[in-house]
Amino acid sequence: MRRAHHKKRDQIESALRKPPIVVDQGLSELRYLILTQGLSNDPESDFCTYRPYVWSLLLKVPPSQAKNYINLIHRGASPAYSKIRNDTFRTLTTDILFQRRVSETSLIRILNALAWRRWDDYRDRQHREQVRQLRVESRQKPHSPGPSSSRNPYSSSEASYMNVDMANISVSELYVQGLNVLAAPFLYTCNSETQAFAILDTFVHTCCPLYIRPMLDGVHLGLKILDACLQIIDPTLYSYLKSKLLTAELYGFASVLTMSACTPPLNEVLILWDFLIAFGPHMNILAVIAQLLLIRDSLLASQSPMALLRTFPPLQAKKVITLAVSFVPQLPDELYDLLVRHPYDEGAAEKIRSL
Secondary structure, eight states, rough: OOOOOOOOOOOOHHHTTSOSSSSSHHHHHHHHHHHTTTTOOOOTTBBBBBBBHHHHHHOOOOOOOOHHHHHHHHHHOOOTTHHHHHHEEETTTHHHHHHHHOOOOHHHHHHHHHHHHHHHHHHHHHHHHHHHHHHHHHHHHHHSSSOOOSSSSOOOOHHTTSSOOOOOGGGGOOTTTTTTHHHHHHHHSSSHHHHHHHHHHIIIIIIGGGGSSOOOOHHHHHHHHHHHHHHOOOHHHHHHHHHTTOHHHEEEEEHHHTTTTTTSOOHHHHHHHHHHOOOOHHHHHHHHHHHHHHTTTHHHOOOHHHHSSSSSOOOOOOHHHHHHHGGGGGSOOHHHHHHHTTTTTTGGGHHHHHH
C-alpha cells in the first residue's frame, strides 16, 4: 500500500492546537510567528484554512451563536439597505477568486445585519442619554409630597419622551462608505457568514470604531497622521508631493478607508491583514507610506505624480510589512502614540488636527 501523504503543519497551525498556559504569552508568540513566518496556504487548495481562527484569537472575538446572526437577518431590510445595495455589486469586482467564493447576497446579508446591530447600539445610547437627562431633571425639580407622589421618578410625559423616534436615525449611523470592502476579506476567509459577521463586528467596533463614524472621523485623522509620518520618514518625497498640492487626503483616502483592501490582489491583502490584525490597524498608515516608497523614484521623476497615485501598483505585502516595521523607530514617541490611538480614541483627535 502507498503510504498516505500528510501535510507538515507549520508552527502557527501547531500553536493553535496547543492552548497556551498564559493567554497573553500565547498571543505574543502568535504575533511573532505571523511577523517572521506568516500563515501558510494548503498546497492543494492554495487557501489558508486556519486564518479565521487566528484572526478570532488575535481580536479576542467573544463566542457567538448562529441564532443571533439569524435573528438580525430575519428583521429584513434595514434603513441602510438601499445604500448597501448601491455598494455591494462593485466590491472587489476585478478579483476572480473573491467573485467565485463570495456571493453578493452574502455580502448584502452581513452588511445589513451589521446595520441592524448598529441600529440597536444607537437606540441603546439614545435611551441611556435620555434616562440620564431625566434623572438630572428630576433632581433639579423641587420635591412636592402628597398623594400624587410616586416611587417612579418619571411622569407619563417623561416616559413618552424616552421612546426614541428611530425613524429619524441617519443612514450614515448604520452604514458608511468602505464597509463593503472591509467586510469582503472576512467573508472570503471565513467558513460561514456567522463567523465572518462576528469577526467583522469585533474588528470595526473594537479596533477602529472612529473609521465607521458617519463623518469617517478616524479615516481623516489617519490621513492627517499619514502626512505627518511621511514628512519625517521621507521629507524629500513629502516636500515634492506637497509642491504638487498633493496631500494624503487626495491620494490616500481609499487605502486608509479600506485598510489597503482596495489594492489587489486579495491574497496579498490577506497577508497584510494578518499583520494589521496582529499588531493593530494603525500600522496600515505606515503600510500606505511603504507603498509610496516602493514607487518613490517614479513619483519623484513624474511631473504629474497624481497620475501614478490614482491606482497603486499591485500590493506586495511582505515588502510593505518589512518597510512599515522599519518606520516605527523613526517616529517620535508622541507622534507614534497618536498613530496608535487615532482609529479608536477621540481624545487624540484634537492633537492630530493641530499637527
